[in-house]
Amino acid sequence: VYIVDNEVQRVYVVVEPFLPKQLQFLDxxxxxxxxxxxxxxxxxxxxxxxxxxxxxxxxxxxxxxxxxxxxxxxxxxxxxxxxxxxxxxxxxxxxxxxxxxxxxxxxxxxxxxxxxxxxxxxxxxxxxxxACLVKGRGNYLCLRKLERALSEAMLFEDAQSREQLEQIAAWAEKTEDGSLSDLSFVPRRELWEQICSEADTCGMARCLEQKRCFVTRARRQIAKxxxxxxxxxxxxxxxxxxxxxxxxxxxxxxxxxxRLIFDEGHSIEDSATEYFGVKASRLGALNTLSRFYRLERGKERGLIPTIKVRLVHDCPRLSIPDYEAMLALMDEHLLPAVAVCREALTSAFGALRELTAAKCGQIGRDIQWRLTETVLADPELREVHRELMTPTVNYIRALTDHCGALLRRLNTIAPMEGQSESPLAAEILQLNAYANRMESVANVLAEATSESVQANTVRWIEIDARNEQIVRLVRCPLHVGKPLAEWVYNKxxxxxxxxxxxxxxxxxxxxxxxxxxxxxxxxxxxxxxxxxxxxxxxxxxxxxxxx
Missing domain, CATH: 3.40.50.300 (P-loop containing nucleotide triphosphate hydrolases)
Structure with a gap:
């Protein structure tokens, strides 16, 4: 970048031109x-x-x-x-x-x-x-979610859960790494899911813990x-x-x-196929619903009860009419929608499991039933699609609509004096993330048993013969060669x-x-x-x- 005077007699160099780097070849x-x-x-x-x-x-x-x-x-x-x-x-x-x-x-x-x-x-x-081993974000503790979980634990959790959270909190003050492998014990999976870093619930640069963030720290090491x-x-x-x-x-x-090296190159196709595909599982969908609301040992837990408590404790300037409107939206619309979706998903996945076991003609524990056009025309599968899958998709989309309505109201809450963000900033991120996850589930369910099959794709249902909880719907590309050529080898x-x-x-x-x-x-x-x-x-x- 150059700046010259009107007579083009003097020049100021802002940025030197980028010349091709002279490479030192390997001997x-x-x-x-x-x-x-x-x-x-x-x-x-x-x-x-x-x-x-x-x-x-x-x-x-x-x-x-x-x-x-x-x-x-x-x-x-x-x-x-x-x-x-x-x-x-x-x-x-x-x-x-x-x-x-x-x-x-x-x-x-x-x-x-x-x-x-x-x-x-x-x-x-x-x-x-x-050299640096790059771990997935889910391996790292989120300090902001830990803080929220600790305060929620005082309100909802039992003594055993509070003790484990407190151990993690003490470790968080000492660890340089902040990843699960650095923790001296293995926490409950459900607990770690509540406090680990997730891309769709991360506040990124707006997060108040950005300077201490373990993911940010890891990224600095990766960059060097x-x-x-x-x-x-x-x-x-x-x-x-x-x-x-x-x-x-x-x-x-x-x-x-x-410069890129693939070891275990025989698995490139499987890994690419898995990544570029989509899937929905019974356990995954119900787990997301449980993040909205669940009862454990007679106590209310999850995001919706947390929002209710924080509206009272952390939003003193919220007007009574606004509070009552948000409360009504959660009690009269959102919570019933979660319950309806939970029941509908359980019924839909249960019916798919029974039909797969009866129709696939396979034996063994891991069973996959490919949904070809002929299979998709099966009258019993068409009935499941009509009576269970389509209504379930509609129930989920109604749930996400209620989430959108609540998000619009929560976003009107102003920051407290001296603060730069809403007191419910973390909950807003989580609510938006969970709604998006449920929308993804709806999209997979809507396509899974529909009669049309996209070109270059294959769909199937997976079940575990010994575990009735394991039911998955999967759609993957048949051939990943073209995107690999375009996105990897040519770049x-x-x-x-x-x-x-x-x-x-x-x-x-x-x-x-x-x-x-x-x-x-x-x-x-x-x-x-x-x-x-x-x-x-x-x-x-x-x-x-x-x-």
């Missing part, structure tokens, strides 16, 4: 030497062995970094996949000041990378680098790290948000990045994909079709199907039981 030979018998790595690892397959994979990953390419490597167990991609990733990040994201399916591998492999690399490399270790679901959440905003250089779930400069099982008869055609690599630029792609480092004829025994 695969130098990296391979770090895995040699005389390397620091060899001295640090007991029983170290040189494995040619590991070096071959390291070279393929390095090539992808240097050429803005895509490396697809099938590497059997024992090759040393993790170090073969971590070494190039760490060196690239340090040399070029570029963040690298490593995505895995399982928490076991994430913890191995963070607590075992990365510390080993940090001891063996001359250049220091940092050279390597980020995430799970596939979190990665696809980030990609989806950036796709919606059209800006892949902005902060979403993750900060901006241009990310370097992509490396590895697993022990990627190829079929040493060919990657099936994988390429299923995860969209067939639609990527073939000139960017390098593949390798590596052999096992083990001699199974000499190192394995096949035992056959004969008795």
């Amino acid at each position: 695969a030979g130098v990296l391979a030497a770090m895995l040699s018998p005389k390397s620091r790595m060899a001295r640090a690892l007991p029983h170290f062995e040189v494995r040619p397959q590991q070096v071959e994979m390291l070279e393929a990953v390095s090539h992808a970094f240097n050429r803005d390419g895509i490396a697809v490597v099938e590497a059997p167990t024992g090759v040393g996949k993790t170090l073969a991609y971590l070494l190039p990733a760490a060196m690239w990040s340090v040399q070029n000041k570029e963040r690298v994201v490593i995505s895995t399916r399982t928490i076991n591998l994430q913890e191995q990378i963070i607590f075992k492999d990365i510390p080993l690399l940090q001891r063996c490399l001359d250049k220091p680098f940092t 790290a050279d390597l980020l270790v995430v799970n596939h679901h979190m990665l696809f959440s980030d990609v989806a948000i950036k796709k919606e905003t059209g800006d892949f250089t902005a902060l979403a779930v993750l900060p901006a990045y241009r 990310i400069s370097t992509v490396a994909i590895t697993s022990a099982t990627l190829a079929v008869q040493r060919k990657f055609d099936y994988l390429f079709d299923r995860i969209g690599l067939a639609e990527a630029d073939p000139g960017r792609i390098v593949t390798a199907a590596l052999d096992s480092p083990f001699n199974f004829q000499k190192q394995a025994i096949l035992g056959v039981v004969t008795d």
Whole structure:
């Protein structure tokens, strides 16, 4: 940005032009030497062995970094996949000041990378680098919700619940991490759900606890790290948000990045399918309703009783007519709507469970009934749709309408003197979030048993033969290749994909079709199907039981 005078004789430089950064490419030979018998790595690892397959994979990953390419490597167990991609990733990040994201399916591998492999690399490399395990928001305590829960506990909770909350409150004053894994005991799931951080109930920059927020603190650490270790679901959440905003250089779930490694790459399709699909469950829907209102041991609990109490205790300037109008809205409309939805959802999911068990023709515990056009035309299913599903959807939408009416009234409550936000700011966020969740349930129910089937989608009902509470309605895309090609491979400069099982008869055609690599630029792609480092004829025994 330049400012010049009228005569164009003088210039003031506001911002220098952004010139393309000169990248420092990786030298695969130098990296391979770090895995040699005389390397620091060899001295640090007991029983170290040189494995040619590991070096071959390291070279393929390095090539992808240097050429803005895509490396697809099938590497059997024992090759040393993790170090073969971590070494190039760490060196690239340090040399070029570029963040690298490593995505895995399982928490076991994430913890191995963070607590075992990365510390080993940090001891063996001359250049220091940092790494961070990125946890989902639900792993962190929300200080604001904890404060609300403590005050609600004094009004509604029993002594045992108050004791557990008080233990968490004492821990919250000492912990630097604020995540569930740092807590010395495992709290009740229902309790943690009430006090953990959630995106749709977060006040973000408006929150009074922003400076102490554990999620904000974690994000600062994430922003400074050279390597980020995430799970596939979190990665696809980030990609989806950036796709919606059209800006892949902005902060979403993750900060901006241009280099990505998929470990456990065989699960990319399943993870993407799961993320890009929608579902509703009996337990999830009833759990959300219980957050509005529930009775436990004869005591009223939930958001609606909390709002009633806070209207009395925290809103002294609220007029009596306004208070009575809000109370009437909750008692005469919202609470009855919650009760009606609870009964309707129980009946609808119960009927779907019975019909699935009778019609699917499957045995076993986990049963899935695919809802094809032929199945959807079944007269009994049409009756369930007409008599139960459609009314339930209407009841839920009436509930969300009542939530909207209450929200409009609550938003008129002015802040107390000296305060910048409504005394019911947290409750307003929660009410809006719960209403949106119930609207999502309604949308899934409305589609689940309708006769029309969207293109490139599949729908089914899941039940657990041993647990009548488990009933799920699911709709997923049949093929996720196109969005992966558009949102990942075309936006990310370097992509490396590895697993022990990627190829079929040493060919990657099936994988390429299923995860969209067939639609990527073939000139960017390098593949390798590596052999096992083990001699199974000499190192394995096949035992056959004969008795």
